[in-house]
Amino acid sequence: MISIAIHGGAGTILRSSMTPEKEQAYKEALQAALNIGYSILEMGGTSLDAVEQAIRSLEDCPLFNAGRGSVFTADGTHEMDASIMDGKTLEAGAVAGVHGVKNPVSLARLVMEKSGHVMLAAKGAVDFAREMDCEFRDAEYFYDEFRFKQWQEVKGSDTFQLDHAAKKDEKFGTVGAVALDKAGNLAAATSTGGMTNKRFGRIGDSPVIGSGTYANNNTCAVSCTGSGEFFLRSVVAYDVSCLMEYKGLSLADATKETIQKRLLNIGGDGGLIAVDAKGNISLEFNTEGMYRACKNSKGLEEISIYEA
Numbered sequence: 001m002i003s004i005a006i007h008g009g010a011g012t013i014l015r016s017s018m019t020p021e022k023e024q025a026y027k028e029a030l031q032a033a034l035n036i037g038y039s040i041l042e043m044g045g046t047s048l049d050a051v052e053q054a055i056r057s058l059e060d061c062p063l064f065n066a067g068r069g070s071v072f073t074a075d076g077t078h079e080m081d082a083s084i085m086d087g088k089t090l091e092a093g094a095v096a097g098v099h100g101v102k103n104p105v106s107l108a109r110l111v112m113e114k115s116g117h118v119m120l121a122a123k124g125a126v127d128f129a130r131e132m133d134c135e136f137r138d139a140e141y142f143y144d145e146f147r148f149k150q151w152q153e154v155k156g157s158d159t160f161q162l163d164h165a166a167k168k169d170e171k172f173g174t175v176g177a178v179a180l181d182k183a184g185n186l187a188a189a190t191s192t193g194g195m196t197n198k199r200f201g202r203i204g205d206s207p208v209i210g211s212g213t214y215a216n217n218n219t220c221a222v223s224c225t226g227s228g229e230f231f232l233r234s235v236v237a238y239d240v241s242c243l244m245e246y247k248g249l250s251l252a253d254a255t256k257e258t259i260q261k262r263l264l265n266i267g268g269d270g271g272l273i274a275v276d277a278k279g280n281i282s283l284e285f286n287t288e289g290m291y292r293a294c295k296n297s298k299g300l301e302e303i304s305i306y307e308a
């Protein structure tokens with residue numbers, strides 16, 4: 001059994017604010033990333049490779065708030081966060097507040113495999129990326145007209161906003177992937193530009209193992225998207241795994257409990273994608289929409305944006 005799910009962010013994504021062309025562009029980008037990940041699994045590749053490569057494809061697409069399409073910080077720069085976790089070994093890697101790196105998810109994987117650490121931040125993480133010969137891009141590559149306008153709306157204020165909860169109708173988002181490979185190994189990864197107009201080196205849940213990302217072969221692999229502060233406080237990804245491990249809940253029940261009850265109870269909005277050790281998939285969110293796609297070897301294939 002092989003299974004993969006990806007997301008491109010959750011938020012106020014309304015049918016009424018989408019044009020058919022935009023909807024098509026999102027679906028094509030999700031389909032392309034899904035195909036990349038699924039074909040790796042189909043050929044017997046690892047879930048780690050599948051989630052990393054699926055995310056790289058989303059990071060390279062300016063539609064999503066990760067890699068190339070990352071939102072602007074209050075200083076007009078881009079600070080990206082990413083993480084990856086191997087459910088077989090419980091090894092994990094993460095980077096926070098990095099700039100110029102073309103694919104932060106691959107840097108997170110290098111942190112896991114080559115640094116002897118789990119999380120590197122800011123300048124140190126960028127120095128490590130240079131040592132590892134990662135691909136870099138200049139500011140022009142990360143410039144996006146819409147993102148710039150999005151930032152101008154809140155620039156100079158104390159407001160920092162979730163990319164896909166912006167006042168404007170256009171919504172974009174953080175990206176994530178979870179997968180189960182033929183060998184029965186789970187993996188999860190998440191990548192983001194964070195929140196528009198963020199200041200003070202703000203870091204969200206995406207690079208924090210247990211909050212935005214978690215994988216354990218005994219339970220599940222999870223990648224989250226939404227208001228990071230709430231996901232950090234709820235330790236969402238690990239909570240899903242714990243509900244399965246300690247309480248014996250199914251993946252569907254555990255993700256529902258976490259997103260529809262525990263997160264909502266403290267006012268948190270967002271969602272997650274998850275796959276369990278049997279290949280079951282859950283795409284749970286408490287917002288109007290979540291860019292999402294999934295596929296398994298039992299014939300399931302779905303690409304969706306809105307709630308219903």
Ligand code: ASP
Binds near residue numbers: 009
């Ligand atoms: N969770 C991300 C953060 O708070 C944002 C997102 O999911 O779009 O940085």
